[in-house]
Amino acid sequence: QVQLVESGGGLVQAGGSLRLSCAASGRTFSSYNMAWFRQAPGKEQNLVAAITWSGGATYYGDSVKGRFTISRDNAKNTVYLQMNNLEPEDTAVYYCAASEGGDFRSRSQYDFWGQGTQVTVSS
Numbered sequence: 001q002v003q004l005v006e007s008g009g010g011l012v013q014a015g016g017s018l019r020l021s022c023a024a025s026g027r028t029f030s031s032y033n034m035a036w037f038r039q040a041p042g043k044e045q046n047l048v049a050a051i052t053w054s055g056g057a058t059y060y061g062d063s064v065k066g067r068f069t070i071s072r073d074n075a076k077n078t079v080y081l082q083m084n085n086l087e088p089e090d091t092a093v094y095y096c097a098a099s100e101g102g103d104f105r106s107r108s109q110y111d112f113w114g115q116g117t118q119v120t121v122s123s
Contacts, residue, residue, distance in 0.1 A: 001026065001112065002024050002025060002026040002028070002029060002032060002098050002112050003024065003025040003026070003112070004022050004023070004024050004025075004096045004097070004098060004112060004113065004114035005022065005023050005024075005114055005115070006020060006021070006022050006094065006095070006096045006114045006115065006116060006117040007020070007021050007022075007023070007117060008020040008021050008117060009094060009117030009118045009119045010118075010119070010120070011120045011121075011122065012086055012119075012120070012121055012122070013121070013122050014086060014087055014088055014121055014122065014123050015085060015086065016086050016121070017082070017083060017084045017085075017086065018083045018086065018119060019080060019081065019082050019083070020036065020080065020081040020083065020094055020096075020117060020119075021078055021079075021080055022034070022036075022078060022079045022080075022081075022096030022114060023076075023077060023078050024077045024078065024079070024098065025077070026077070029074060029077040029098075030053060030074040031053050031100070032053055032098040032099060032100060032112075033050065033051065033052050033053050033098070033099040033100075033101070033102075033104035033109070034050065034051050034053075034070075034072060034079040034096070034097070034098055034099070035047060035048075035049065035050035035051070035070075035096070035097045035098075035099070035104065035110060036048040036049050036050075036070060036079075036081045036094055036095070036096060036097075037094070037095045037097060037107070037110075038090075038092035038093065038094045038095070038119075039092055039093050039095070039116075040091060040092040040093075043092075045095070045107070046061060047059070047061055047105065047107060048060070048061050048064055048068065048081070048094070049061065049064065049068055049069075049070035049081060050070065050104045050105055051070045051071070051072055051079065051104070052104050055071070055072050055074075057104070058070055059104065059105045063089070064083075064090075067083065067084050067085045067086075068081060068082065068083050068084070069081070069082040069084075070082075079096060081094070083119070086119075086121045087121060088121045088122065088123045089121075090119060090121050091119060091120050091121050092118075092119060093116040093117065093118050093119075094116060094117050094118075094119055095113055095114055095115075095116045096113070096114040097110035097112060097113050097114070098110065098111070098112040098113075099111060099112075
């Protein structure tokens with residue numbers, strides 16, 4: 001089992017940048033696929049970005065391609081989401097999640113979740 005704690009959210013103007021971090025507990029972090037999801041008020045939760053356990057493969061949602069970058073540091077048990085050129089439409093609660101296996105692009109594979117961090121982008 002792994003416990004996840006997100007940080008780095010906040011208020012930023014459109015065009016600005018933020019870096020989210022997700023710190024994981026447990027000695028087996030390096031075996032988990034990791035992802036960032038987001039949920040805006042009144043909308044469904046969507047996959048933003050995902051990365052395999054080794055970091056060898058990544059996935060991005062269409063709306064964030066070219067602007068967001070997911071990365072991980074297995075030595076620090078941390079996964080990051082660098083968000084550049086932020087838009088008001090990126091406003092949401094961002095959740096970190098961990099998966100023990102399966103298709104790392106599939107929400108159904110993620111069993112462990114953080115509490116979320118709010119990102120607000122003003123126009």
